[in-house]
Amino acid sequence: MTPTEQKAPPQGLVIDDLSKIRKAGTPLLSPDDRFLAYHVAVADYDADERYDLIMVTPADQTAPVTIARGIAHGWSPDGRELLYETANGELHIYTVSTAASRLLTRRSESAYFINHLALNNCIWSPDGQSIAFVGADVPEAPEPAVRVIDDLLYKSKGGRGRPIYADRAQTHIYRIPAAGGAPEPLTSGPFNEHSTTWSPDGRYIAFVSNRTDRPDDIQQSEIWKVDIHSKAITPLSDHRGLAYQPAWSPKGGHIAFLATPGQTGTNDSPAEDTHIALIPADGGQMRYLTKSLDRRIEHLRWHPSGKYIYFTAGDRGDTSVYRVSIENNHIETVQGGKGCISEFCLTAQGEDMVFIKSNTHFPPELFRTKNKGAVVEPVTQENAAWLSTKALQPADPFWFESFDGMQVQGWLMKPVAFDPSRKHPLILVIHGGPHNMFGHDFDERFHLLSQAGYAVVYINPRGSHGYGQAFSKGTLMNWGGGDYQDLMAGVDYILAQNPWLDADNLGVTGQSYGGYMTNWIVTQTTRFKAAVTDGGLSNLVSFSGTSLYHSLMESEFGGRAYDRFDLLWKWSPLRHVVRVTTPTLLLHGETDNEVPFTQAEEMYIALRKKGVDTMLVQYTGEGHGWRPELGPRNKADLNQRMIAWLNKYLTL
Template structure:
C-alpha cells in the first residue's frame, strides 16, 4: 500500500483521490432560454456507492440538486423538467413555483439490447403528452426460484451494481400519458421490444427501434418503425441489412435521421464498422447515408433548428470533436474541436451556440458553453477544481510511428511524476478495450495512478481502433492478436529508442477487456515484460463464444457462426499458447461479469498455475465487467492498489 508520507506529498493521482473525481455529463438546455440541467456522477466513499445527481442551473446562477436519477427532457415551453429518480419514478419539476409531482412508475427490463439502445422518456412537442419506454414486468410469468428455464439466446444480462445476472422475460414497450397527469396508455404490445423513441414535430407519431425478425435473440438486426398515437397503427420505415440506433425526427417533420451500420453479422457489442448517419423521409423512403465519405465513427446526433444540418461527435486521431453535415450536399465541417474529448452536447434554440462536456489528459469532463457564435468558450462547471489545485499532473506527449507493414500508428507517452531525464524509469504498456475503442486526449485515471507510482506509461491505438478510418478499424477482423499485437510491440520499441530515460529491462503490461485479452496474448508471445495485470480479459475465444452476453461479437469479428470458425477462434486464443508463458500475472475479474465471463479468468489462471507461472486471481464479488466506471469505490481503490503493488513487486524489483 502507498505510505502516509507519500500520500501527503504526492503531486500525482492516488487511489485515495479516486472517490473525489466528479464526472459531469448529459447537458440539456431549456428550449426557451439559458436554464440548464446536467448530471454529476459521484463516487461516495462513505456509502461505498456511485450515483448520478440531477443538477439544475438556472440562468440567474441558482444551482439546485434535484436528487439522484436521470434528467430526461424539458417541457416545450421551458417551464418544467421531466426526470426519473433512482427508483424509476417519473416526475415533473416545475420552475415557478419550484415543485415536483409524481407521474408514474417506470419498470426496466434486464434484457440487454445493445450499447446504443436508449430506454428514453420524452415530452411531446405540443406539450400534451409524455411518452416513455417501460417493461411489462407485471405481465411476465413468475419464475420458480429453484429452477431456471432457458429458451432464448440472450438470457444473460449485464452484471454488477446489484443487477440481476440473468435477463427477465418481460418485453419493453412504449407507453403514453397526459403530461397533466392520468393513466398511462400502452401504445405497443406483443412479443417484441421497442426502444429509442422520438416524437414527430406535430405530436402525431412516435418513431422507434425494434428487432422484429423471426429470431431477434440470434439475429442482431433491427429497423426504424413508427406508430400513430391515436390509431396505434405501426408502420415499418426501414428494411436494411444492419443495425439502426437512436432515431431523431427533423424539426420540419420531413426526415428521420439515425445512426446505422450495414454489416450482415451484427453484434450487441461494438462493431468494427463505424456508425454513420442515415436519413430517410418520414414515410420511410429515400434511405441514404450522409457521412460515409467522412470515414470516422459518428455518435450523438442532433438536428440544427433549421433542419438543414445535423450535428454530431466523432473521434479523429485521439480527439473527439463536434461536426455538422449538410443534408443537401453531405458536406462535413468541424464546429467545435481542439485537443480533448467532447462526449455530449446540446444546441441552443437558435442553433447558434453549444453546451458540451469536454475532458482532456489532465482534467475530468466539465461543462463548457460557446458564446458569440462560437468565438468564445466559457467553462460552466468546476466540479473538480478544488482537488485538482493540489495536484501537478504530468502531460502525455503524442507520437507517431511506422508499424511492421509501414502503417502509421499513433500513441502517447506519459512520464512519471517528477521524472528526471538523467534517471531511468520503468515502463508500463496500457492497452485499451473494444477492440474498437480509442485512446486520446481524455482523462484516464489509470495513466495518472501509474505515473504517480513512478512509472512511465505508453498507450497506443493499434489497428482495430476507431478514429483512423474504416480500413484501420477493420484491422482486427478475423485476426485478433495479429497486426494489433505487432503494432503494440513496434510502438514499445519506438518509445524505447526515442527516450533513453526508459529502462527496457523494467517493463509491465496491462489492459482491460480486449486490453485484457491482448495482455494475455502478449505473455504467450514474448517474455520481454516482467509483469502483467489482466483486467476482465478473454483467454479462450471458443468458450467465450458460447458463454458471453456478446456471443454475437465473435460472429461479427470473425465473419460467421462460431461453430464454423472454431479452428480460427482457437488459433487466436491466448490459452492455445499458454505453455510459452513465463510472465508473473495478476488476473482481476468481476464475479458477475457476463460480458467476459469469470470462467475466462479461471481458464487462464488454472493454465498459468499448472505451467508454474507466478499467478494470482482476484475476484470482485457482485461486480460486472472491466475497469467499470460504476465499480464500487472501495473495490476500485483495491483493484488499483493491487495493480500498482504487482508492478512494484515484479517490475521495479528487477535490478537495473
C-alpha cells in the first residue's frame, strides 16, 4: 500500500457535525395506538436558527410525515386529530385522514418567568369538544422611554427572540371549542395559572398557581381547580412548598403532581429533589409516594388502570422509567439500562411504551417496547448514517473516595487518536446547576474535545442529583467548598490510575454553575494551564441582585442575600482573583438574565488589570447556555473558541 493509499485515521465529532445532529423528542401516541407524533430538533446553519419539526407516523413505523414546524400538544380523544402550535403561537388542528390543518386560534405567552417546570400547555377535553390552553393578554406596546419597576421578577429569560424584561401580562386558562370560535377565559385576576390537567368527567381543570401575597418574592405554589361552568376556583393542596405538573387520575379520584417541601424555594435549580405527591381530587391530606427511592422524580404519567404512576428518575448517571403503586408505594424499574430516558408515553393498555433515549454514543432517538417491555425496537434513526462514519470514544465510569470519604462518580473519555505510549492532555468539564447530573448522555463538548486530541474527565460532585437528597444538598452554604474538593480529588484519582495522562497538561471548562466553578478553580489552584468559562458567575453578591434567579442565592445560602453578604463574598471567585495566573477565556451571552453578562465583565476586568492573559467574548442577542436560543453559528463559534484557547496553552 502506497502512502497515498493509506487509510485516513478515524475521525470523531468535528464542528461541522453540529449541523447534522437531529434530536428526537416528545413522543405522543394516539389514544388508539394507531399513530405516533414526535418532534425532531434541527439546527439550520443556513438560516442560523433552531426549530422543531412535528412528525406523524403510523405505529407500524412506515415513513413519517412532517406536518409543521412547532410543538405538538396532544391527540384528540378519538385519535383522529392532533393539536399543535407554531412558533408564532398559532394553535392548529391536524386531521390525519385528510392530512390537512386548520387554524384554531392564536395565543400569547407572558415574558414573566415562573420556573423551569411550569407548563404552558394545551389540552383536549375528555369529550373532545373543546380545548383548554394557557395564554396571556399581552398588549402591543413600544419600548418605553422610561421603565418603572415595582416588582422583583421584572426580568425575563432573555435570548433570541425573547424580551429582556417581563411584561405585566398575567397567564390564565382559556377554553375554546375544538370546532373553532372565540376563547373563553376560565380564570382571571392578579395571578398566573399554568400546568393544567382536565378531570375525566370534563367538569374541572386542575392547575398550579402561586397565590401567596408576594408571588414575585415567595417561591411557593399549590394545586387548584376551576369549575369550567361556574368558574369557581378551589384550593386543593396546602403543603407550603412548590408544586409542579399535576395529572388527574384516569378514574378521577386523585391528582398526582411533583412537589418539593420547604419554606425557601427558588424558580431555578432547587436543591430539594422533586417527588410524586398524591391528593384526593376534592382536596385533603397529601402524601408522598416516592420518598423511598431517594432520587429526583420527573415526567409522571398515570397507568390507564389508575393503580400505578410511571415516572423517570436519574440514578448515578442513568435515567430510567419506574412505576410506583398508589396503594402501597412499592417502586419498581420498568425500563432502564445504560443511558438517559428523557421522555416517554404509554400505550393505550399501559403495557408498553414509546420513549426517548440517548447515550454517550448517540443523540436522543425514539424507541418502543413490545411484549410488555420484553422487546425494545428503534423507531427513529435520525443520526445513524453520519454517526456510522465517526469514531466516538466511549466514556468509562469510575468511582473514587473524596477528601472526607464520600464516594463520588465520574467518567473518563479518551482522545480519538489515543496512543498509550504517549502522554495526553486532560480537560476537566464541569456541569451546571449546581444540581444537574452528568452521565450516559450525549454531550457534544466531550466528543469535540476528544477529537481535538484531549482526554475528558467529567464528575458529579456533591450537589449533583442522582445520588440521594443528602448528596443533592451538598452545596448548601458551601459553593466552591466540598464540590471543589470532590473535583480535585477526582482529577487526582484519574491521573494516578492512568499514567498516559499528562498531569502537567490540564485544562478546565464549564457552563453556568460549571462556569462559576471554573472561575473558582483558577482562584484556588495553578495546576490548570488554561480555563474556559461559559456563562459563569464571578460575584455572588452582585449576582443576588441582578439575576433573574435571585431566589437561588436565598435557597442555597439559607436566607436573604443582604443577611448573607459576608458568606456570598467568601465564596465569590472575584474575592480571590488576586491569586489567578491561569489564562482564562470568558464566553457569555449579551442578553443573559439568568447569569447576567456583568458577571463575565467583573471577572474579565479584574483578570485584565492583574495582567492575566484573558479574553471576553460576547454573543450579541444570546441568552443563557446551551439552550435552543443559542444560534447554531454562535454555538459553533463558541466551541471553536473553546478548543482554540485550550490549544494555545496546552501541548497536544
